[in-house]
Amino acid sequence: MQPFALNYARPAATLEATTPYAYDSGMQLNVLRDGRVAARDHALMRELGTTTSTAGSKTHFDD
Amino acid sequence: MTVLILTCEEDVTADMVVVHLNATGVPVVRLDPADLTDGVALSGEYVHGGFRGHLSAGGRLVGISGLRSIWVRRPGIPAARAAAPSEWLTEESAQALYGMLRGSDARWMNHPDAARRARHKPWQLRLAQRCGLPVPATIVTTFPQAAREFAERYPDLVVKPVSGAHPQDPPRAVPTSRVAPDADFAAVAFGPTLLQRRVAKRADIRLTVVGETMLAARKAAGAEDEVDVRFAPSTSPWQPADVPPRVAAAVRDYLRAAELAYGAFDFAEDGDGTWWFLECNQSGQFGFVEVETGQPIARSIAEWLARPGPDPRSRANGADTAVS
Numbered sequence: 002m003q004p005f006a007l008n009y010a011r012p013a014a015t016l017e018a019t020t021p022y023a024y025d026s027g028m029q030l031n032v033l034r035d036g037r038v039a040a041r042d043h044a045l046m047r048e049l050g051t052t053t054s055t056a057g058s059k060t061h062f063d064d
Numbered sequence: 065m066t067v068l069i070l071t072c073e074e075d076v077t078a079d080m081v082v083v084h085l086n087a088t089g090v091p092v093v094r095l096d097p098a099d100l101t102d103g104v105a106l107s108g109e110y111v112h113g114g115f116r117g118h119l120s121a122g123g124r125l126v127g128i129s130g131l132r133s134i135w136v137r138r139p140g141i142p143a144a145r146a147a148a149p150s151e152w153l154t155e156e157s158a159q160a161l162y163g164m165l166r167g168s169d170a171r172w173m174n175h176p177d178a179a180r181r182a183r184h185k186p187w188q189l190r191l192a193q194r195c196g197l198p199v200p201a202t203i204v205t206t207f208p209q210a211a212r213e214f215a216e217r218y219p220d221l222v223v224k225p226v227s228g229a230h231p232q233d234p235p236r237a238v239p240t241s242r243v244a245p246d247a248d249f250a251a252v253a254f255g256p257t258l259l260q261r262r263v264a265k266r267a268d269i270r271l272t273v274v275g276e277t278m279l280a281a282r283k284a285a286g287a288e289d290e291v292d293v294r295f296a297p298s299t300s301p302w303q304p305a306d307v308p309p310r311v312a313a314a315v316r317d318y319l320r321a322a323e324l325a326y327g328a329f330d331f332a333e334d335g336d337g338t339w340w341f342l343e344c345n346q347s348g349q350f351g352f353v354e355v356e357t358g359q360p361i362a363r364s365i366a367e368w369l370a371r372p373g374p375d376p377r378s379r380a381n382g383a384d385t386a387v388s
Contacts, residue, residue, distance in 0.1 A: 002254050003251060003254060004251060004252075004254045004255025004256075004257065005211075005223065005249065005251040005252045005254070005255065005257045006223050006224070006225055006226075006238055006255065006257055006258070007231065007236075007238065007255075008251065009223055009238060009239070009241035010231065010236040010237065010238045011236060011237055011238075011239070012234075012235070012236060012237075013230060013235035013236055013237045014237065020074070020076075022076070024073035024074065026073075026121075026122035026123070027122070027123075029082055029092060029093075029094040029122065030079045030082055030083070031073075031074070031076050031079050038079065038083060039076050039079060040076055040077075040079035040080045040082075040083050041083065043354075043355040044355075046076060046351060046355050047352075047355045047356065050352075051074075051076050051077075051351075052076060052077045052080075052349060052350075052351025052352045052354075052355060
């Protein structure tokens with residue numbers, strides 16, 4: 002009784018549970034431990050994959 | 065006038081836009097509807113023929129009449145993190161928040177009504193056709209025989225979810241996948257199935273449109289079996305690309321008809337250079353493109369959000385809607 006498309010499903014990849022930044026509600030930005038704004042570090046974001054088209058797909062399917 | 069951003073805290077892509085807004089001194093209030101009523105609060109009065117509403121989050125208070133724009137980026141489910149969450153409380157919170165915001169004069173990226181409609185992939189395919197974008201032959205069906213006949217006409221097929229959603233129990237991903245020529249289509253009867261002629265692509269195209277600004281990126285295709293670029297190992301980088309004028313005109317028509325201020329279009333470029341429309345994600349990710357190409361997508365979004373005045377295109381489901 003499994004829909005056809007689910008024959009092609011695979012286990013979901015999980016992003017690393019911990020990221021090296023945390024949300025600062027005062028700045029309204031995610032901040033690295035050394036105080037730098039995470040979004041300014043493009044190399045780090047590329048490495049973490051938190052801006053990729055599959056990031057956040059668990060709750061949002063607008064990739 | 066303030067920009068309101070509805071998104072979750074961990075949305076570092078939204079941060080890229082906040083950075084630009086901060087740099088230009090545009091006031092920003094960022095909140096996650098999931099934090100109603102613990103951390104986010106609202107109030108609105110309808111008295112003497114007028115409305116006065118306020119939102120507060122993170123120690124900031126903003127009047128709803130003082131909003132210049134609203135960016136619906138990655139908002140959580142309203143009240144999902146309340147002390148006693150429930151479906152009822154979520155509905156109450158959604159109605160209160162979005163109901164008040166819908167009455168504001170702020171410009172939306174994107175309006176919830178337009179966004180909801182734009183998520184329907186079959187609707188996207190039809191709108192793309194009407195706007196003159198090439199669409200690969202596609203069938204959405206629950207008839208196994210219709211799927212078999214379609215496969216006879218188009219032997220090289222891919223299957224993808226109609227909604228783009230991924231099953232969560234257990235968590236699984238459903239990438240766009242090639243269908244073997246001898247596939248058994250009996251299970252098509254158990255769920256709507258979207259089959260599409262596979263485009264023999266030489267590149268994937270992500271065209272991000274912010275208002276009138278178009279920023280295209282191109283990624284050379286990998287192995288022939290690599291159908292879904294999101295789930296394939298990255299072998300070639302995203303690079304800036306020019307948008308063919310006919311595509312640009314059609315995309316402009318698409319967004320106007322869809323009443324969207326933002327759209328992330330996916331195309332497959334074939335050997336002749338034709339861009340085949342695959343989908344338009346009304347809230348598609350852009351951070352991965354910007355960090356690889358350096359294209360100013362976040363800055364374009366910030367500039368759009370910071371613009372003063374109402375947007376005549378922001379009336380969702382208005383009388384000039386071309387497709388419903």
